[in-house]
Amino acid sequence: MNIALVLRLLSVILLVESASMVPSAIIAAFHRDGDLVPLLASIGIILAVALPIYLLVKPKDRSLRAREGFVVVALSWILMSVFGALPFVFGRFLPNYVDALFEAVSGFTTTGATVLTDFTNMPHGLVFWRSFTHWVGGMGVLVLTLALLPKLSDRTSHLVRAESPGPSLSKIVPKMGDSAKILYLMYTVLTVAEFMILMLCGLNPYDAAIHAMGTAGTGGFSNYGDSVAHFHSVSVDITMTVFMVLFGINFAIYYFLINRSWHDLKANEEIRWYLGLVFGAMLLLTVLLLPYYHTFSTSLRYASFQVASIISTSGFATADFDLWPVSAKMVLFVLLFIGSCAGSTAGGMKIIRVALMLKEGKREIHRTFQPRKVQIVRFDGKGIDESMLHSIAVFSFVYVALVLFGSFLIALEGKYDLITNFTAALTCVSNVGPGFHFVGPSGNFAGYGPFAKIVCSFLMLAGRLELYPLLLLFHPAIWRKT
Amino acid sequence: MRILVVGAGKVGATLAEHLVQEQHDVTVIDSDEDVLEDCQDMMDIMCINGNGANAQTLIDAGVDKVDVLIAATAGDEVNMLCCLIGKRLGARYAIARIRDPQYNESLTLLQQELGIDMVINPERATALEISHLLRFPFASNIESFAKGRVEMVEFRAQPGDSVVGVPLSVLTGRHSHLPRVLYAAVERDGQVTIPSGDFIIRPGDRVFVTGDTVTVTSFFDALGKNKLRVKNVMILGGGRISYYLAKMIVPTGIHVTMVEINPTKAEKLSEELPHVTVLCGDGTNMELLEQEGVMSTDALVCLTDRDEENLMTGLFAAHQKVPKVIVKNNHLNYTDIISEMGLDSMVSPKQITSANILRYVRARARTQGTRVEKLYRVLNGKAEALEFDVRAGEKWLGIPLKNLVMRKNTLVAVIVRRGKVIVPFGNDTIEAGDSVVFMACESGIHDINQIIQGTNIHA
Numbered sequence: 001m002n003i004a005l006v007l008r009l010l011s012v013i014l015l016v017e018s019a020s021m022v023p024s025a026i027i028a029a030f031h032r033d034g035d036l037v038p039l040l041a042s043i044g045i046i047l048a049v050a051l052p053i054y055l056l057v058k059p060k061d062r063s064l065r066a067r068e069g070f071v072v073v074a075l076s077w078i079l080m081s082v083f084g085a086l087p088f089v090f091g092r093f094l095p096n097y098v099d100a101l102f103e104a105v106s107g108f109t110t111t112g113a114t115v116l117t118d119f120t121n122m123p124h125g126l127v128f129w130r131s132f133t134h135w136v137g138g139m140g141v142l143v144l145t146l147a148l149l150p151k152l153s154d155r156t157s158h159l160v161r162a163e164s165p166g167p168s169l170s171k172i173v174p175k176m177g178d179s180a181k182i183l184y185l186m187y188t189v190l191t192v193a194e195f196m197i198l199m200l201c202g203l204n205p206y207d208a209a210i211h212a213m214g215t216a217g218t219g220g221f222s223n224y225g226d227s228v229a230h231f232h233s234v235s236v237d238i239t240m241t242v243f244m245v246l247f248g249i250n251f252a253i254y255y256f257l258i259n260r261s262w263h264d265l266k267a268n269e270e271i272r273w274y275l276g277l278v279f280g281a282m283l284l285l286t287v288l289l290l291p292y293y294h295t296f297s298t299s300l301r302y303a304s305f306q307v308a309s310i311i312s313t314s315g316f317a318t319a320d321f322d323l324w325p326v327s328a329k330m331v332l333f334v335l336l337f338i339g340s341c342a343g344s345t346a347g348g349m350k351i352i353r354v355a356l357m358l359k360e361g362k363r364e365i366h367r368t369f370q371p372r373k374v375q376i377v378r379f380d381g382k383g384i385d386e387s388m389l390h391s392i393a394v395f396s397f398v399y400v401a402l403v404l405f406g407s408f409l410i411a412l413e414g415k416y417d418l419i420t421n422f423t424a425a426l427t428c429v430s431n432v433g434p435g436f437h438f439v440g441p442s443g444n445f446a447g448y449g450p451f452a453k454i455v456c457s458f459l460m461l462a463g464r465l466e467l468y469p470l471l472l473l474f475h476p477a478i479w480r481k482t
Numbered sequence: 483m484r485i486l487v488v489g490a491g492k493v494g495a496t497l498a499e500h501l502v503q504e505q506h507d508v509t510v511i512d513s514d515e516d517v518l519e520d521c522q523d524m525m526d527i528m529c530i531n532g533n534g535a536n537a538q539t540l541i542d543a544g545v546d547k548v549d550v551l552i553a554a555t556a557g558d559e560v561n562m563l564c565c566l567i568g569k570r571l572g573a574r575y576a577i578a579r580i581r582d583p584q585y586n587e588s589l590t591l592l593q594q595e596l597g598i599d600m601v602i603n604p605e606r607a608t609a610l611e612i613s614h615l616l617r618f619p620f621a622s623n624i625e626s627f628a629k630g631r632v633e634m635v636e637f638r639a640q641p642g643d644s645v646v647g648v649p650l651s652v653l654t655g656r657h658s659h660l661p662r663v664l665y666a667a668v669e670r671d672g673q674v675t676i677p678s679g680d681f682i683i684r685p686g687d688r689v690f691v692t693g694d695t696v697t698v699t700s701f702f703d704a705l706g707k708n709k710l711r712v713k714n715v716m717i718l719g720g721g722r723i724s725y726y727l728a729k730m731i732v733p734t735g736i737h738v739t740m741v742e743i744n745p746t747k748a749e750k751l752s753e754e755l756p757h758v759t760v761l762c763g764d765g766t767n768m769e770l771l772e773q774e775g776v777m778s779t780d781a782l783v784c785l786t787d788r789d790e791e792n793l794m795t796g797l798f799a800a801h802q803k804v805p806k807v808i809v810k811n812n813h814l815n816y817t818d819i820i821s822e823m824g825l826d827s828m829v830s831p832k833q834i835t836s837a838n839i840l841r842y843v844r845a846r847a848r849t850q851g852t853r854v855e856k857l858y859r860v861l862n863g864k865a866e867a868l869e870f871d872v873r874a875g876e877k878w879l880g881i882p883l884k885n886l887v888m889r890k891n892t893l894v895a896v897i898v899r900r901g902k903v904i905v906p907f908g909n910d911t912i913e914a915g916d917s918v919v920f921m922a923c924e925s926g927i928h929d930i931n932q933i934i935q936g937t938n939i940h941a
């Protein structure tokens with residue numbers, strides 16, 4: 001373990017975090033809700049911790065191995081959440097530190113699960129910060145750091161590999177720093193586009209910004225208790241539905257579009273699965289909801305919004321889907337596992353893994369009656385390596401095992417029922433936000449005790465970083481000297 | 483620049499590593515996924531899995547926007563095809579590694595017809611490097627410019643050398659007993675200077691002199707350094723490098739003994755190289771070496787396929803006080819240990835090949851004004867030698883050098899006019915069509931007019 005390098009990278013990431021608090025501080029100064037001082041104090045504390053390390057620790061060996069890469073990513077996400085929670089505590093917005101930490105983790109991991117119960121008189125700066133964590137966490141803080149400081153380390157691929165979602169690392173241009181810049185540029189443009197359209201739909205700039213950032217990171221924090229339903233606007237619903245689907249798409253697709261690389265676009269199989277699943281689920285849910293909403297158009301409106309919200313792992317709500325017929329709820333429950341494309345800002349298991357496991361399942365069935373047939377699992381028109389299939393299968397198992405183990409831990413507190421506890425764990429690992437029953441769209445996580453909240457925070461981080469970086473921290477070998 | 487490297491083998495990977503360090507955007511194509519995964523982990527590059535001679539793979543890699551395409555796969559034919567397709571699809575420059583001696587004869591034709599801008603033959607390039615080391619055994623570094631007509635030799639000045647303690651203007655003056663070479667650069671205590679006329683060389687300085695091949699040789703003769711001149715060479719291993727090397731050094735009057743283990747190969751070599759004594763036997767066998775008089779040769783060159791054998795035999799020879807031992811080593815991991823053990827002349831085909839390609843790429847990266855033909859980094863990059871082709875129309879043509887205003891810390895090292903080498907002094911002029919080599923103590927120069935800034939004649 002190259003401790004000096006790890007410390008330096010962590011200090012840089014904290015510096016980036018303190019800088020990312022500045023926009024919220026400006027909003028706070030503008031609105032004068034008394035949350036400027038908490039934000040400035042938090043910036044001060046982060047600087048006081050990170051600056052000395054940054055200035056004093058100069059690693060001699062700047063090459064980053066896989067082990068350091070994973071540790072840096074896991075620790076930086078934990079530290080960011082630990083420090084990102086400070087403004088909430090200082091501002092007496094969430095005076096209990098565990099609550100504040102839960103909210104910060106939920107923000108950075110773009111989960112959008114909340115412990116807030118009272119949505120009145122909220123300080124503008126802190127609520128902006130809460131949503132801004134979605135925006136930063138969506139594309140990744142390390143990716144942002146690399147976009148700003150490409151010369152951070154000699155081998156950055158391990159960092160990005162550990163942070164970016166999906167089974168394999170795919171760069172869009174040869175240099176990691178340039179890739180990060182292009183990603184953030186496209187991300188910003190899409191976010192600003194949504195912000196403008198939401199303003200055109202009649203939202204005030206503040207609400208538009210909160211919801212645009214919530215959509216962009218596929219987070220789901222709203223500044224209203226009844227989420228997007230608060231606006232009672234068809235145009236807002238449609239805009240957000242479209243953008244939630246867009247942010248669930250692999251950003252490489254947008255790069256292909258800009259560069260008119262039709263060949264690459266056509267070869268991408270995941271996008272076809274994704275769009276097929278989105279529209280299929282929307283249609284199915286619309287039909288299932290017809291008895292509940294009576295007209296096709298209303299049914300389509302609520303069904304499509306909720307499908308987009310769950311599959312993109314945002315977790316916004318325009319309706320209390322907990323009251324829907326059980327068949328409709330089942331559709332959403334399945335979508336809670338899947339998530340969106342690799343290389344997007346969304347969570348979940350990712351379409352590509354689910355698709356590959358389905359193909360692998362089909363192959364296994366085929367093998368029983370034609371054992372000698374040589375079968376290759378194809379994706380994007382290319383044969384997939386057996387070792388990749390193997391690791392995806394293991395990932396899927398660990399994913400489900402983590403959800404089960406998490407719900408067991410949550411249930412240890414002895415609160416609520418089986419559905420609530422299980423969907424709470426699932427929605428945390430998948431980074432969606434709402435679950436069913438008491439953690440459904442009309443409920444929240446406030447009823448849980450501190451232990452369950454910490455477990456949930458861990459599950460959210462594990463889900464966002466795709467399990468291994470966080471689980472690796474518990475392996476003693478990683479801390480041994482080399 | 484955007485650079486596409488096809489083939490992530492020894493040369494390809496080394497090249498990619500250097501190119502990334504010099505801030506280029508590098509994409510690597512290889513058909514082996516495991517190799518690519520390693521590359522992706524080690525370097526900040528883009529990796530594409532596929533056949534580099536397949537047009538679709540090249541298109542996927544964005545060959546139409548690529549500045550330099552480097553084909554370095556194991557197959558000559560694949561490399562040629564790759565360059566041919568790549569050029570048609572829009573790559574600006576194409577470099578191919580072609581190593582089969584049979585293609586070597588028709589190289590110019592191939593280059594023209596296929597549009598390949600540079601052909602690099604690793605074995606030939608390595609042989610050239612070894613031949614330099616044999617011709618100037620005391621030199622630590624030799625570069626050749628202007629298609630091999632001009633040489634720049636680095637040597638360490640020793641106490642008692644006749645260049646020490648005398649101002650350079652006297653050394654190059656009319657009454658000097660030394661042949662007129664140019665003192666291009668001197669490194670003292672890690673500082674590189676381009677010396678002026680009143681500069682005095684001290685013992686321990688690393689001195690670079692340039693001139694045409696003959697003058698440089700006679701300069702070192704006069705200096706008394708060529709006493710160690712190599713007359714007998716023993717080469718172990720009869721591979722391609724050995725073949726090229728023998729072809730190069732036999733005409734200069736060096737007697738070559740070659741040891742090859744494979745009888746058919748040995749026979750063939752003996753047929754192709756009539757002036758070489760070819761022995762069939764195991765070159766790593768100490769008894770054979772002693773029997774064939776390794777102790778009395780002036781130099782031993784170890785070029786077998788196995789690095790370890792080369793090293794061990796080399797160490798043995800060094801121990802037996804063979805004056806010059808040159809060892810081929812493709813795995814450079816142990817360079818430091820080896821030089822501690824007394825072997826300082828090591829050649830690595832992959833390093834030589836990638837260095838040659840890098841020179842070309844560096845020059846292309848600066849090709850905006852008058853074209854930098856080649857760019858050599860010397861003294862660990864502390865100084866550069868830039869080769870330009872001078873075009874007509876420059877306003878300082880025909881004006882004596884002493885009347886030109888030159889950039890600080892630069893020097894005209896050599897002028898090549900119609901194949902003739904001129905070591906320039908104050909009264910010489912630069913004409914259109916000349917090839918000129920400049921020395922500079924800085925990097926970033928890309929235009930000849932950055933060096934020659936004007937004239938001090940007010941006409």
